[in-house]
Amino acid sequence: MRRLFLRETRAKVRQGVQVLGLVGTCGAKPRATGVRLRTESGSEEDLLADLIVDASGRNTHADAWLRQIGVPPPATQRVDAKAGYASRFYKAPRAQSGRGRCGGRACGSSGSRRRCRAAR
């Protein structure tokens, strides 16, 4: 997508810059007119724009930045998808490590053949 975007548009990508906040006009109807950047060299710069899209992810500072220039942040709606993550570490029994799933020699003995097939 990135390659396509850069090929099909006249857009430029600025890498290694950090958005510090918004710049805007004050008054009865304050509005954002750009963003303040910290550039690659560490200096600050205002980048003016007609359209500003916040794509900074879930830790976005957009609400605070809007307030700083006198613009009330938009109402937000949170949807709890009730999704969760779980992870766990397992340690393989010593008999199985490095000898395949059936533990080598035990595989051929008649007593363990059924267990062996089940493990496959």
Ligand SMILES: Cc1cc2nc3c(=O)[nH]c(=O)nc-3n(C[C@H](O)[C@H](O)[C@H](O)COP(=O)(O)OP(=O)(O)OC[C@H]3O[C@@H](n4cnc5c(N)ncnc54)[C@H](O)[C@@H]3O)c2cc1C
């Ligand atoms: C551990 C983990 C596992 C996940 N696994 C999956 C998965 O398997 N499948 C799935 O679909 N989703 C998964 N997700 C969710 C997925 O990563 C996010 O939904 C997705 O990355 C959100 O994309 P985004 O572009 O909105 O934000 P992000 O991917 O967070 O991108 C935001 C970008 O903005 C940049 N940025 C932020 N602030 C600034 C700033 N001030 N100035 C300049 N740049 C800034 C960041 O550096 C970052 O590059 C996972 C998330 C986590 C944390």
